[in-house]
Amino acid sequence: MSRIVRQLGLFFATALFVGALVVTAQAKDKVKVGFIGPLTGGVSVNGIGGRNSAELAVKLRNADAKATYEYELVVLDDECKPNVAVQVATKMAADKEIIAGATHYCSATAIATVDIYHKFGFPIIVWGAVLPDITYRNKYAEVHRVNGTMIDQNDVNAELISKLGFKTVAVIHDTTDYGKGHNAYFSKSLAKLGGKIVGTFGVTSDQQDFTAELTQVKALNPEVIYFGGLTPIGVRIRSQMDKLGIKAVFDGTSGIVSDAFIQGLGPLAEGALAFREGASTEKLPGGKFFLEKYAAQKYDNPPEAYGAFSYAAMDLILDSIEKVGPDRRKVIAELANVKDRDSIIGKITFDDHGQNTVALITKYVVQDAKFVEWEDSEYASGKRKLSGQK
Amino acid sequence: MPEVMQEPQAPVLPGVVAVAFSTAYLIALLAVEMQPLVIGLLAFGIVAVLAAHYMDWLDPVSRSFAEREGVLSAYAILAACVVAAFFHDNHFVLLLFVTVLLYAVATLGLNIEFGYAGVLNFAGASFFGIGAYTSAVLNTYTAVPHLLVLLIGGTLAALIGSLLLLPVLRTRGHYAALVTIAFALLLKTFLEVNDVLGGPQGMQVKGMSILGWSFNDNFEIGKIEMSFYLNYFVTSMLLLCTTFVLVRRLERSWIGLNLDAIRLDETAASCFGLDIARWKITAFVLGNFVIGLAGALFGMVGGFVAPNNYTFADSLIMVSILLLGGIGNPWGVVVATFIVLVLPEKLQTIQEYRFLLYALIVIVVLLFRPEGLLPRPVRRYFPRGRA
């Protein structure tokens, strides 16, 4: 044989031989499910809480003798950044062994990845992102969500502000789709109730110095500053408000409902408003059960605001796989039929866009370094007054 | 006329064997998932290279690469195709492979600027991003054919780069570094605050399609299902080969000679009549064009562009790839890109630490082996046995 042919033969043989060895050496047994959340970065406590909750669901299912399959949870970190989310989403969706996933706390990441899940036919249930567009912009069969959207949140927010007699509001929002969404919905709701928005400022989600924006806000003298964004810059804005001597009420969204907000501000957090869909974890139908089991695992972090939703999402995924087997297309078909399904967060029904309706919105106010429900707080009863409240 | 002694040409076999082993190793590395296996494989690789070095097996390999480059390049291309064929339905590995190929192209562009002409460019990722954003905007809003979009992406990167030409030409050393660093930060902030280009949320990019063949659909040959990333693989491979040939030819031509002269000693070069400005401009513009081209294709591969992908830190990664591989050596660039991009993906445990590790490796390389892993061979003025 000629030299060339021999060289080629040697070549191909080595390559394929080693490859074959390696491939057969790996065993594939368990059914894999995925979880994506922000495990590092400013909102990591929420991501870690969500991960622990999803892990809890998998552990409980594996301990259940009646389960048909054994489950393995694959966890990826989206760092609350859209570009990283796209990478990890591609990685998870492209891996044929992972059947379904509970994904995303940050809306900015969730909206960036919906197209990828659709492209790869990977069924997901969103557990923490509130931007309506995630489920409503396209009609993707793969995308579902167990928590509510920000529309209702902002309606209730505007109502409370007007009820308390505040008329002028300045809006500061981050420039991701999350912040922009909050700005859009809040402005609409407030306008309907006759409130006035004196100024709108967009800030980047990792901005450090807000003195420029806040100096302008101070000149406008609003009674309330509405903040559409996440905890890290919420903390900065609130403390820089204090430095500039701005006495308006700090009104936030579900993005600041987190222990990190209170820890970051200390006494400055007092009197801040926030809203969230769904009841507080203890008041959910399965809340006590969830909190008990969570505590028994002795995790370092609390489940935070959306841990229960993450648990419910993962549980629903596991139920579906139990029913139809580890096949992505069958799981998608199964999830399309979810109607009045029982879960720890109440009954779940996916509408034609895969969205669950969560009717209840909880209002919070920070009192004595804790998020207390508005109705139970001393602000509602009149014993304490918000800044500028008559 | 001086007689050049004709030495017998170096044999091809050492090079072929090296390529074959590398292919097998690469396939193994890409295929394993379990961490202990990966670590074992890596350790094996390092030991193998060191052992080969001690037994003087590396010398024949580098000689065959130096002298029989054409043949060995063909084998390398074949090797890449074998790897791709092996993973024909594994989306993620193919995506990783395509990423490596495109980053290698971009770093080759950086090599033209940095390695040949000595023009500091710490904004490589920014030009990559300009290319990517071009394909995002053009694909979404216009119907320009996608191959043309690639070229436009490269041209736009070159044009925007030429805005920096005046400061780059007038400054030396640290000041020159500042110009490109400032530009890198500036561009990222600009992309972030600018809503037209999607802001921090970024933009989706429609996949490539040529003459109706959409690159984003899986296809089948016979009964075998192929991942759609194979389309991109073929395109990236073509791009890499073209760029590689271009860089090689450039280096060997009188243009490359001029660039080297300017890099080594500007004053002496201008004494010999070389127009410094002209050559620096050529290198900078050409380099940015290549980077932009790679960026435009990468935008379509990933389907998503966001300002956070193209920060100063990413530019530093490109510079570290260049330094690690060996400034001025295209083969070094390719090898270093593989190492820098594939390792953190495989070694999940070090994913967190990868920036730290890159920086440490570069420091170590700069302290102890500034020429890099595959140092640039001394220029050969008398080509041997070349048809």
Next chain:
Amino acid sequence: MDVGLLSQYIMNGLMLGMMYTLVAVGFTLFFGVLDIIKFSHGDVLTVGAFTGLATYIGLRSVGVSSTPLLLLAVLVVSILAMAALGMLIARYLVLPLRSAPALNTLLITLMLGTVLREMVRLFYPQGANPKPFPALLPTDSINLGQFNLRLDNAMMLATGVAIIVGLRLLLNRTKLGLAIRAVAQDEETARTMGINFTAVVLITFAIGSALAAIGGVMNGLYYNEINFGMGLLLGVIGFSAAIIGGLGSIYGAILGGFLFAALQTLGAVALPFASAYKDVFAFTVVIALMAWRPTGLIQEKISERV
């Protein structure tokens, strides 16, 4: 706009300028003495801030609660620690590479900056999250209409001025300062005059890094928060400021620092539609300035050996 608002903007600008100046002066000192740019300076600032925070947490946990004492401890510990770090960097990374091409030193210090930043992010507990920095200065403020003069800002500004003046005095009136200036001017001659080159370099690095530590603590006190990435942008801005002013000149560094802050504030005020563009504006001006005056506003006297 009314006087109060204007004063508020001016105050913001002054505070920013002060912090940039502290970093810029460090860059200028290093360049003057060794002709190198130590890119890791910004990240030394970050490490200084985190050291201060760690000191604070440590002291609080053993029960110390007197604020002036805590402030003093935080400052002293971070200054000493950063001075030591600066000397280590000089001794093991910068001095050995003096004969290598300037490019290598630049790259090494850039990478060193990344190493420092990543080490803070990875090894400080939960380093990736922004951390609240305690308010150790009195937080009372005097409200003058639109303008809110806070006591802590005023104190920090005064301290910054004092430090700069002190540095000038050190360089011009003491023997050490004379030695530093001599080495900056001509290394060989200074050595022939009996000046201990290595000692002078190490001390200069110590001083520069101490300045960075003060800058870091000040940054923490001003924003009441520190995060692992704060040094990167500050480092580049400080570097730009030093360059605008002209490397090697302390006055230039001060000029550059305040000029950059002024550019940013101007951008924030004059571009009302997006004050976020202020960074873009400031950096564009820097690049344009570099094109116009390649070695800074206060020209560096360079001569090239042919």
